Amino acid sequence: MSMRAVSVSSAARRRIRTFSIWLWVWGAVVLSIGAFGTFTNVGFGGNGLGIIGANGNPWDDADPTVFEPVGTTYSGDGSGVIRIPLEEHNQDAYAVTLVTGDYVDLYVTPASDINQPATDRGYPDTIAYIYGPDDIALVLPEEADLELWVRSDDAWEFTLEKAEFTEITDGFASGS
Numbered sequence: 001m002s003m004r005a006v007s008v009s010s011a012a013r014r015r016i017r018t019f020s021i022w023l024w025v026w027g028a029v030v031l032s033i034g035a036f037g038t039f040t041n042v043g044f045g046g047n048g049l050g051i052i053g054a055n056g057n058p059w060d061d062a063d064p065t066v067f068e069p070v071g072t073t074y075s076g077d078g079s080g081v082i083r084i085p086l087e088e089h090n091q092d093a094y095a096v097t098l099v100t101g102d103y104v105d106l107y108v109t110p111a112s113d114i115n116q117p118a119t120d121r122g123y124p125d126t127i128a129y130i131y132g133p134d135d136i137a138l139v140l141p142e143e144a145d146l147e148l149w150v151r152s153d154d155a156w157e158f159t160l161e162k163a164e165f166t167e168i169t170d171g172f173a174s175g176s
Contacts, residue, residue: 056079057079057151058079058080058081058149058150058151059081059107059109059118059121059123059124059149060118061118062117062118064079064080064081065078065079065080065081066080066081066082066083067080067081067082067150069082069160072159072160072161073099073157073158073159073160074150074157074158074159074160075100075155075156075157075158076150076152076155076156077154077155077156078152078153078154079149079150079151079152079153080149080150081147081148081149081150082146082147082148082149082150082160083145083146083147083148084141084145084146084148085145085146086141086143086144086145086146089141089146091140091141091142091143092141092162092163093138093139093140093141093162093163093165094138094139094141094160094161094162094163095136095137095138095139095159095160095161095162095163095164096128096130096136096137096138096139096158096159096160097134097135097136097158097159097161098130098132098133098134098135098136098156098157098158099133099157099158099159100133100155100156100157101133101152101154101155101156101157101158102131102132102154102156103129103130103131103132103152103154103156104129104130104150104151104152104156104158105126105128105129105130105150105151105152106126106127106128106129106130106137106139106148106149106150106151107124107125107126107127107148107149107151108124108125108127108139108141108142108146108147108148108149109121109124109125109147109149110122110124110125110142111142111143111144114144114145114147115145124147124149127139127148130158138163139160148160
């Protein structure tokens with residue numbers, strides 16, 4: 001039996017329709033509150049909706065924090081940049097190994113944007129998202145100075161060492 005065959009008074013239809021509309025409205029409100037509550041650091045500001053923490057994107061700062069090494073170890077509390085001149089890295093691959101911290105996001109500035117003011121820079125290229133100690137990411141510098149951007153809301157520490165690799169000369173990789 002379909003609903004068309006059922007005889008319902010106009011007053012009953014109005015009550016059913018009103019109930020359905022209010023149920024839909026309350027459901028939408030509850031889902032919206034749940035969606036906004038999912039992200040702990042949502043904010044509305046001059047840059048629109050932001051889901052990242054208070055430190056934001058370090059490459060947007062005119063004078064970002066510059067991290068300096070102690071041997072091959074870098075550490076910091078929050079976001080900033082690591083700068084390595086071309087003469088020092090000579091396009092050698094680097095391995096980043098997280099020592100402490102919950103997460104670190106790594107980005108690298110394209111060679112065309114090196115030494116550009118923050119307002120003229122493009123968004124840097126994503127290298128890796130490291131989410132636990134002993135996670136490793138590779139960084140392959142271009143033929144330019146290396147600007148490695150570190151984005152984090154918490155304290156972190158990682159090593160940045162030249163990566164060891166085996167060159168494949170005959171088309172076959174051999175395990176070691």
